[in-house]
Amino acid sequence: MAKYAVPRGTKDILPDETALWQRLESACRRVFGLYNYGEIRTPIFEATDLFARSIGVSSDIVSKEMYEFKDRKGRSLTLRPEATAPVVRAALENNLIGPDKLTKLYYIGPMFRYERPQAGRQRQFHQAGVEVFGSADPLVDAEIILLNLQLFQELGLNDLSVNLNSVGCSVCRPDYRQKLKEYFHDKVKKMCADCLNRYETNTLRILDCKEAGCQAALEGAPAAVASLCPECLAHFQAAIKTLDYQQVNFVVNKRLVRGLDYYTRTTFEIIAPSLGAQNAISGGGRYDGLVETLGGKPTPAAGFAVGMERVITLMTNDAVPAGQTARMGRQECLMTNEGDIILYLVTLGEEAKKLGFDQLVKLRKKGISAEIDYLGRSLKAQLKTADRLGVKYVYIIGEAELKQGQGILKKMATAEQKEIKFDSLEEEIKL
Numbered sequence: 001m002a003k004y005a006v007p008r009g010t011k012d013i014l015p016d017e018t019a020l021w022q023r024l025e026s027a028c029r030r031v032f033g034l035y036n037y038g039e040i041r042t043p044i045f046e047a048t049d050l051f052a053r054s055i056g057v058s059s060d061i062v063s064k065e066m067y068e069f070k071d072r073k074g075r076s077l078t079l080r081p082e083a084t085a086p087v088v089r090a091a092l093e094n095n096l097i098g099p100d101k102l103t104k105l106y107y108i109g110p111m112f113r114y115e116r117p118q119a120g121r122q123r124q125f126h127q128a129g130v131e132v133f134g135s136a137d138p139l140v141d142a143e144i145i146l147l148n149l150q151l152f153q154e155l156g157l158n159d160l161s162v163n164l165n166s167v168g169c170s171v172c173r174p175d176y177r178q179k180l181k182e183y184f185h186d187k188v189k190k191m192c193a194d195c196l197n198r199y200e201t202n203t204l205r206i207l208d209c210k211e212a213g214c215q216a217a218l219e220g221a222p223a224a225v226a227s228l229c230p231e232c233l234a235h236f237q238a239a240i241k242t243l244d245y246q247q248v249n250f251v252v253n254k255r256l257v258r259g260l261d262y263y264t265r266t267t268f269e270i271i272a273p274s275l276g277a278q279n280a281i282s283g284g285g286r287y288d289g290l291v292e293t294l295g296g297k298p299t300p301a302a303g304f305a306v307g308m309e310r311v312i313t314l315m316t317n318d319a320v321p322a323g324q325t326a327r328m329g330r331q332e333c334l335m336t337n338e339g340d341i342i343l344y345l346v347t348l349g350e351e352a353k354k355l356g357f358d359q360l361v362k363l364r365k366k367g368i369s370a371e372i373d374y375l376g377r378s379l380k381a382q383l384k385t386a387d388r389l390g391v392k393y394v395y396i397i398g399e400a401e402l403k404q405g406q407g408i409l410k411k412m413a414t415a416e417q418k419e420i421k422f423d424s425l426e427e428e429i430k431l
């Protein structure tokens, strides 16, 4: 019997298993890079206040799950329970976020929550995630969901379902909260202690309750989508339309509220039903108010995090040989260096942007790294970004090109330009 044991809720990852972890991590880096996300590494601990302010004092995470400690000077610090708040803090501190600027970051690393350990839930666990800052475009919501699905596809994960919801904004959420309060007013006395507590502090989270005794009351609860303000509704409909068009299988789940207070508008979770009770393998959404809450200028944002332990379980269960899992083999990938972007789609006008986004999705699915403008900027500004990214090509879709089903492909090295049909774009840049 060994004298010391690993702390409760933590785990040693041994060489037998680290091969899987390495495969997962490199798939994350490759796919995140393909979508133009750059890696950020923040400290394991942060000032406690950062999490209290962002995740919300009434959330389970802050109220009972944080590894909080005082350092030798008496400062209150906390092992990060999630990475979004630290990433926002770092992005602000290092001036990575700014008006008229799209910033895309990813992270991979351990997180810490004092929870009851069970299958799929540990006190030290790992997440890989992305964050996009600067755009309120619903195409960004679609992008992160497509990115998340491509990652899982590359890992050979099947039978996943996407749950989608909108939790509204600071304008319409108070109405929704009120409707929930009215609905649960008489029911909550018969519900669990957590629900009773959440009724006052964090009403939306009642919807998240897993207790068997609470389920009947939850069934008839009003849906957030029915309370959305016109702007939030239009946003949600646009995101749904894009996902539909891209043939993403999703269901709108009115009970999907997520455990963190900072979410606004679109929220989503990807579920692997084979995992049992803890079956969400990733989750995320928009958090348009968080940057401002943490002291920055109002900056729309969105992101998601993948629960790496759960993905590892699926990779182990599916036991697909490494060679067969990658739909897009490394050799097919056109990136010269990880993170290099090959092509920038310059689009002028809403219609062109929609078409450009479709091209973007097609290219990325084929392993060709590409980027588009989500800020509705001028031709000149878009070309400047393309230049800064050091792309090999820009593909320009304007109104004239749109009508002809083609765009102008410009090779940056030689400034050579030619008209290329949408259908032939992939073939042309592979030459």
Ligand SMILES: [Zn+2]
Residues within 6 Å of the ligand: 168, 169, 170, 171, 172, 173, 228, 229, 230, 231, 232, 233
């Ligand atoms: Zn709203």
Ligand SMILES: [Zn+2]
Residues within 6 Å of the ligand: 191, 192, 193, 194, 195, 209, 210, 211, 214
């Ligand atoms: Zn309950």
